[in-house]
Amino acid sequence: MISSYQDLVKASQNEHEPQRFLFVFCKAELPDDASAAERAAFERGEGGALTPVICVDKTPDEAPDFTVLAEESRTTGQDWDMVFVAAMSGRGGTEPSSDEAQQPMTMMVESIRMGNVGNYLPLDQSGQAVSLG
Template sequence: MISKFSDLQEMANEQPDPQRLLFLFAEVNSESKKHKSQQKGTITPVMCVDKLPNEVSDFASLVSEADDIAKNWDFMFIASLSGDKGIAPTSKDAEPYLTKMTNDVMSGHNIARYVVFDRKENPVELVAS
């Protein structure tokens, strides 16, 4: 299991073909303040970005860069897009996958396929209801 962002970076760098990391930053709207591990609510996408693994130095830098654009996010959804024959995917290649991520988060479907961290780099497990 990926427990910190650097684990994800290492895994991306170990893949046989270059990767492009896909990030979706989302805001959480809690419906209740029940036990923290079983809160219910909605998740709304705020912004997306794609980067090569070497374009992200660490989690704190990514958070800082995201906050320069919008501070109203709570969770970071992450996926990886694999290149082909030693060539990394382009940002244009990433666009349909970022759209899919956005649709998945908005609908609550297929969200288990993403690595999710909160602002403090804590891994988050989400279950659609």
């Protein structure tokens, strides 16, 4: 069971093929037409919509520790509340390239925008898995 980013990195080391991680950092936002109840829930840290603000792909070796990844994200100037992670497997012992990751990353962003996040690992700002819903 994966309950943190470190668990994900460890699991990737046990895969037969090399991995590339896809990261979509999201900001929780409240729609302009939100009701008073929705606003109150949002103030308690519940509800809202997750808007992708940063996308990046890295190998587990390029991002072995979540704190380094989080620090790097802060250099963009974009605030974020949660990050979704997916993994791509290589073929024939070769890891997927960044170019190969572009289409899956675009599909991942669109999926998150539509609220379909079940295929991704959601992590909080400290790299711990989050239960959604």
